[in-house]
Amino acid sequence: MRFTKASVLKALLTLGAWVLALLWISPFLGIIMVSVRPVREVLHGWWVLRPFTFTWENFVNAWTGQLGTYPLYVGIRNSLIIATFSTILPLTVGALAAYAFARFSFPIKNLLFLTITLLMAMPPQVVAIPLFLLMSRLRLVNTYLGLVLVHSAWGTPWIILFLRNYFMTLPKELEEAARIDGASDFEVFCDIVLPLCKPALLSIVALQFTWVWNDFFFALILMMHPEKYVATQCLAFMKGEYHVPWGLISAGSVITMAFPIMLFFLLQKYYVRGMVGWLVRG
């Protein structure tokens, strides 16, 4: 094999990139190192490797909450329920609305579409107070339904925008043929359009589930009962009385992160497409 200037340069670049990547994720490595070792071993830095004792203790304590923190298994259960329904509901209503925007014309269509697009940029704080009062009046504070409704409404605008753009790229001929055969609009939508949209629907599932799972603000204002805390809340309030319980926090972080990260690696292609697709045109 010959060593040309270019091949050496390329090898160096590759090496540099890998070193950089390892440095970049070193805080995550640190969290993992702290989570699987007793606290006394990492007091002077997790990079000190002698002695190295492996233990599940931190995970058990964070999960069960037996040291007085909010038990993470409750949070994970609540987060799973909420994130699942907060993905299904806006996907359903958003897909229907997106189809209307993509295929039909109706009065104030453009104004409506503009408003919905604008809503994507709103900060959650601008709805916080009235939402809390509304949910109190409806007795939906500390309920799954309340938080699911909020996440669903909040996720619907970008789902409409994303799916409308996707629907517009589909050929109309199939739908028209089905209509001539006597299918109703709803049948066309369910039987012809949706099956063609699997990649787009998977992108939405990946992104919406992750966003709901990672949310903290809405849960903070609507879930005040520890029985109803979501995972991010349990983790945020994992405090010791006098010191930071790094063992619990690192184990809790690893558990809480694991779900969106697994979903990301499972649906990576769709995840990135969902993020890039509606942002970069071309």
Place this chain on the structure above:
Amino acid sequence: MRTKTPILFLIPALSLICLIVIYPIMDTIYLSFLTPEGEFAGLRNYAEVLNSKEMLDLSRFPKTYPPWGILIHNAIWIALHLPLSLFLGLVLAVALREVKGSSIVKSMIFIGMVTPMVVGGWMVRFMFDKDIGIVNLLMRTLGLRWLADKTWTVWPELSLLATILGSVWMWTGFSMVIYSAALATIPKEYYEAAEIDGASALQKFFYITLPLLRPATLTIVVMTVLYELKIFDIIFVATRGGPGGSSNVLALEMYFRAFRYFRMNEAAVIAVLLTLLTLIPAIYIVRTAVRR
């Protein structure tokens, strides 16, 4: 019969959005013009909030360390976080383009974008801790003892900087991915033609790559500014806006006034101000959406 269809398709989504997004926005705006007793206050709430030291403290800025007022803190977030994440994302995207196994490296960097920001907040405490922080270890190695021997998040001089740097670490994956996607759309022929004309690597970068990345850059700027304005979780967990308000920002101050001090009208004012600021980048999104 055909004309009824769009309404039926729209009703579920629109009723959800009206009840849970539009009505609360209107009500927040309305609240911001009322006194706590429910009387019309005109712009008095706005004047009071904007004139308070928590919003803007010119007796401290820029002469001494934070708190400088949350408006300045938010501005500093944009001034530091935006160029850093743009630059790092671009460098990574360009450097990784030619690298073997780059997709794994990219995925590793992108993990920050998938991670809950609450974890990010703990990460900030973790990275800048005087005993177990990796940044402090780095500073100690470089001989910068005054930066190594304190936990950054509990020092007013450093808490704002620590949250910003921690967030850059989390967010850079976003600009890298967008830039990578945009780079992949540039045809190879452009570079080949430039090579025939004898262009250097630097010339190719500045005359081909950079101009063609303009739309991607705009997108990243808009999304990043929106993210920076709305920053909440990472600060809530890392510093609670402290110490002494030195890392406080608009979203956090709104939460504290509404849900800790129950000063709803002032909180509504801050929420409206934050919303007005997000409208500037939002208009770009609307323009892109409509041009399609």
